[in-house]
Amino acid sequence: MKLQDISRRGFLRQAAWSGAALTLAAYLPADGQNLPDIINPGTSGIAPGTELMSWISIDASGKITLVCNRSEMGQGTFQALPQMLAEELEVRLEDVQIIFAPANPEKYGPQPQEGSFSVRGWAPRLLRSGACARVMLVEAAAAEWKVPKEECFAENGAVIHRVSNQKLSYGALAPKAALLTPPTDISLKKRADYKIIGKSAPRKDIPLKTNGSAIFGLDKKLPGMKYAVIERSKRFREAVRSFDDSETRKVPGVIQVLKVNRPIFYQFCEGVAVVADSLWAAMQGRKLLKVEWEDLGFEHQNTASLEKQMRENLQKLGQQPKFEVEYARTVKKLEVAYETPYQSHSCMEPLNCIADVRQDNIEIWGPIQEANWIQADLSEHFKIPIARVTVHMTFLGGGFGRKGFNDYPYEAAFISKEIQAPVQVVWTREDDMTAGPFRPGAFYTLKGGLDAKGHLHAFQANMATQWLGQQWSPQPPGVPDIPGYNTGDLDGLLPAYRKGIPHYSFGGTGTHSPIPVMWWRSVYASTSGFACESFIDEMAHLAGKDPVRFRREHLPDPRYRALVDKLAELCGWSSRGRKTGWGVAFTESFTGICGHAVKVMRNAEGKVRIEKVVALMDCGWYVNPDIIRAQVEGAIVMALGAATTHATTFEDGKAVQQNFDTYPMPRMADIPPIEVHIMENDEKPGGVGEPGLPPFAPALANAIFDLTGQRIRRLPFSLDDIS
Amino acid sequence: MPSYQLSVNGKKYSVDADEQMPLLWVIRDLIGLTGTKYGCGIAQCGACTVHLSGAPVRSCSFPVSAVGEQPVTTIEGLSDDNSHPVQRAWIAEQVPQCGYCQSGQIMSAAALLAGNANPDDEAIHAAMNGNICRCGTYPRIRKAIKTAASYSH
Numbered sequence: 094m095k096l097q098d099i100s101r102r103g104f105l106r107q108a109a110w111s112g113a114a115l116t117l118a119a120y121l122p123a124d125g126q127n128l129p130d131i132i133n134p135g136t137s138g139i140a141p142g143t144e145l146m147s148w149i150s151i152d153a154s155g156k157i158t159l160v161c162n163r164s165e166m167g168q169g170t171f172q173a174l175p176q177m178l179a180e181e182l183e184v185r186l187e188d189v190q191i192i193f194a195p196a197n198p199e200k201y202g203p204q205p206q207e208g209s210f211s212v213r214g215w216a217p218r219l220l221r222s223g224a225c226a227r228v229m230l231v232e233a234a235a236a237e238w239k240v241p242k243e244e245c246f247a248e249n250g251a252v253i254h255r256v257s258n259q260k261l262s263y264g265a266l267a268p269k270a271a272l273l274t275p276p277t278d279i280s281l282k283k284r285a286d287y288k289i290i291g292k293s294a295p296r297k298d299i300p301l302k303t304n305g306s307a308i309f310g311l312d313k314k315l316p317g318m319k320y321a322v323i324e325r326s327k328r329f330r331e332a333v334r335s336f337d338d339s340e341t342r343k344v345p346g347v348i349q350v351l352k353v354n355r356p357i358f359y360q361f362c363e364g365v366a367v368v369a370d371s372l373w374a375a376m377q378g379r380k381l382l383k384v385e386w387e388d389l390g391f392e393h394q395n396t397a398s399l400e401k402q403m404r405e406n407l408q409k410l411g412q413q414p415k416f417e418v419e420y421a422r423t424v425k426k427l428e429v430a431y432e433t434p435y436q437s438h439s440c441m442e443p444l445n446c447i448a449d450v451r452q453d454n455i456e457i458w459g460p461i462q463e464a465n466w467i468q469a470d471l472s473e474h475f476k477i478p479i480a481r482v483t484v485h486m487t488f489l490g491g492g493f494g495r496k497g498f499n500d501y502p503y504e505a506a507f508i509s510k511e512i513q514a515p516v517q518v519v520w521t522r523e524d525d526m527t528a529g530p531f532r533p534g535a536f537y538t539l540k541g542g543l544d545a546k547g548h549l550h551a552f553q554a555n556m557a558t559q560w561l562g563q564q565w566s567p568q569p570p571g572v573p574d575i576p577g578y579n580t581g582d583l584d585g586l587l588p589a590y591r592k593g594i595p596h597y598s599f600g601g602t603g604t605h606s607p608i609p610v611m612w613w614r615s616v617y618a619s620t621s622g623f624a625c626e627s628f629i630d631e632m633a634h635l636a637g638k639d640p641v642r643f644r645r646e647h648l649p650d651p652r653y654r655a656l657v658d659k660l661a662e663l664c665g666w667s668s669r670g671r672k673t674g675w676g677v678a679f680t681e682s683f684t685g686i687c688g689h690a691v692k693v694m695r696n697a698e699g700k701v702r703i704e705k706v707v708a709l710m711d712c713g714w715y716v717n718p719d720i721i722r723a724q725v726e727g728a729i730v731m732a733l734g735a736a737t738t739h740a741t742t743f744e745d746g747k748a749v750q751q752n753f754d755t756y757p758m759p760r761m762a763d764i765p766p767i768e769v770h771i772m773e774n775d776e777k778p779g780g781v782g783e784p785g786l787p788p789f790a791p792a793l794a795n796a797i798f799d800l801t802g803q804r805i806r807r808l809p810f811s812l813d814d815i816s
Numbered sequence: 817m818p819s820y821q822l823s824v825n826g827k828k829y830s831v832d833a834d835e836q837m838p839l840l841w842v843i844r845d846l847i848g849l850t851g852t853k854y855g856c857g858i859a860q861c862g863a864c865t866v867h868l869s870g871a872p873v874r875s876c877s878f879p880v881s882a883v884g885e886q887p888v889t890t891i892e893g894l895s896d897d898n899s900h901p902v903q904r905a906w907i908a909e910q911v912p913q914c915g916y917c918q919s920g921q922i923m924s925a926a927a928l929l930a931g932n933a934n935p936d937d938e939a940i941h942a943a944m945n946g947n948i949c950r951c952g953t954y955p956r957i958r959k960a961i962k963t964a965a966s967y968s969h
């Protein structure tokens with residue numbers, strides 16, 4: 094195996110990953126002052142017609158095409174982004190078509206699909222772009238009629254002269270509008286005047302997804318395309334010593350068998366690809382392939398050894414003297430451990446990608462979350478100018494962070510170059526579930542001390558996990574990095590607690606392992622939120638206080654208090670019965686603040702069952718309330734699985750769970766009624782796709798404590814095991 | 817390689833395939849209908865659900881040689897224009913997120929409603945328990961099945 098640096102370009106966030114704090118400062122959007130120039134029709138090759146502001150194209154017949162520059166993996170960007178453009182452009186959503194932009198950061202800005210960023214990050218630019226295009230169309234009409242532009246207004250894809258009632262369609266105006274200089278001084282609509290934003294406009298991708306016509310990566314076909322499946326080492330980091338493909342090559346349709354590389358951060362791992370005329374033939378050929386693997390001497394970790402390492406690393410953190418002074422002054426104290434497992438992303442669409450590598454250009458089609466990174470990475474590896482690397486986005490059958498990795502497009506490009514034909518690499522479910530990267534497990538110790546009034550005086554959360562950012566350079570196995578304390582935010586924990594808790598401390602220590610890890614919906618908040626919000630509940634009980642009231646006492650910020658009060662009101666907290674268990678939890682991730690209330694009861698057999706979930710999302714200014722509700726519903730289901738039904742474990746350096754039979758997902762019968770509500774306020778737009786996930790596990794655990802007195806401190810657990 | 821005569825969505829197809837080739841890959845790669853999805857290959861997720869003589873089967877684990885004379889219906893054959901009550905209900909309730917599992921969900925739901933015009937939660941849970949949705953659209957699926965049932969009343 095070669096050790097080789099791979100591109101870090103376009104991967105800005107990794108620098109911020111070396112501690113518990115994940116900051117997205119590098120991703121703050123431009124303020125919209127530097128709008129892209131008008132681009133001549135034909136240069137982009139993606140949409141016929143005249144382009145206004147990169148995202149908008151209008152043809153002579155008036156057909157309007159809006160560009161979605163981000164990936165659609167279920168979270169609704171395909172609807173929400175054009176909804177913002179259409180609002181300020183003054184067109185009806187029914188009258189526009191939406192297309193995906195290829196990777197083109199110069200034209201569309203950064204396109205990595207993560208961080209629940211699409212609306213919160215793009216609202217300023219898209220609103221201004223829509224408004225700029227509208228102003229230019231109005232100016233073009235005013236010039237045509239030789240009337241003051243103030244006498245003209247735009248509506249439903251046309252400009253109307255208020256005085257004469259003359260009307261010109263956008264289609265007729267676009268070529269002239271495109272010659273104008275984009276205005277720098279524009280005013281955006283008031284929220285009260287919105288016709289489309291804030292409404293549950295039906296998603297335009299949904300009819301494509303009810304009749305089988307939506308094209309996901311796996312559905313894309315190219316003329317002459319071959320198929321490839323790859324036998325990779327079941328253990329992380331093994332090299333191919335030799336392989337015997339004599340039986341494989343006898344399978345009708347098998348064309349070629351070759352050694353391939355898979356990039357995993359700084360290094361390449363080896364595998365053997367079977368290329369065939371059909372996917373079925375490739376899969377059959379792979380079954381007959383015999384590969385000898387070479388053990389490179391890495392640690393054959395298993396879950397027990399990893400967990401031991403994390404617990405030991407927590408011990409190595411030592412004490413933080415200033416915190417200990419304050420902790421010593423408290424009158425009631427609690428110190429407990431929380432433990433969370435590794436998880437697989439397991440998108441319903443297994444990984445796949447098509448590459449067509451030619452002498453001087455590369456084209457990629459696939460379900461891709463990180464179009465820009467892949468473009469830059471392939472350009473560097475294959476020595477093709479970046480402008481000649483085209484990354485086309487298809488619909489994604491789920492993403493959750495996994496499809497933001499560069500390994501599967503690289504594999505496709507590698508094989509395409511070798512066989513000199515377009516090829517689709519397909520991962521089987523077993524490949525997808527066992528090869529990683531995984532969500533890292535995380536272990537915590539929490540310490541809290543109450544003052545004489547039952548107020549949380551000192552709070553400490555220490556975390557041991559595999560840091561995502563550590564994987565970019567070789568690390569000796571088993572040795573933690575230098576443990577340290579920081580005063581930044583801890584993902585998931587409401588930052589607002591820090592205004593209400595006088596002394597706090599967050600510590601982190603990296604656990605080294607050959608197991609590749611990657612962000613997973615809500616990233617570290619998915620584990621830290623469980624530890625912290627369960628622990629806050631424990632402190633409330635230690636103080637002998639109502640858990641809702643206790644939280645409220647530590648949240649002086651009115652925005653957070655309003656959220657707590659509203660959730661308590663929605664779930665009927667003050668009138669909850671004694672035979673039910675209720676738990677609440679509040680977390681914040683990617684600027685979305687979310688509270689869940691979970692109700693549990695015992696069924697006729699005495700088993701604890703979830704009766705209801707009430708969720709309340711505060712994402713500030715928002716675009717499409719029904720998409721927000723859908724995202725929170727889905728996040729709750731995903732969190733339910735991670736809390737109660739599945740986990741990835743390792744034995745002898747291999748993932749144990751290979752398919753849904755051993756990694757069981759929640760199913761229809763497991764799903765309680767879920768109510769989702771949205772806070773109405775004028776705060777800035779916040780994240781939506783991820784923030785709905787972290788509060789669920791702690792709210793459930795807190796509800797179980799309320800009902801049974803049993804405290805859950807380790808995930809996953811089975812509801813059937815609660816006594 | 818044996819040849820099979822298949823009736824898919826009312827059309828006749830002749831395909832040459834290994835007898836063990838799952839119906840899924842015949843439908844997707846030989847016939848070219850890509851609405852039916854590959855999810856797990858072991859009949860655990862239901863993304864590949866199609867109807868065989870009206871009954872839901874997991875096509876990823878159903879060999880082409882076992883199809884025989886039975887007509888196959890895929891998501892593309894449910895209606896020409898998204899007008900099947902289940903499709904209409906799926907749109908009305910805005911069920912899909914990523915959408916990848918939804919062909920299978922819809923086929924399972926359509927088969928349920930064909931045999932039970934007014935399913936309660938228990939019947940819905942039983943009929944839909946073979947279909948996984950990672951996006952977590954289950955609450956909307958449950959609601960949409962009831963909406964679809966209401967269309968025929």
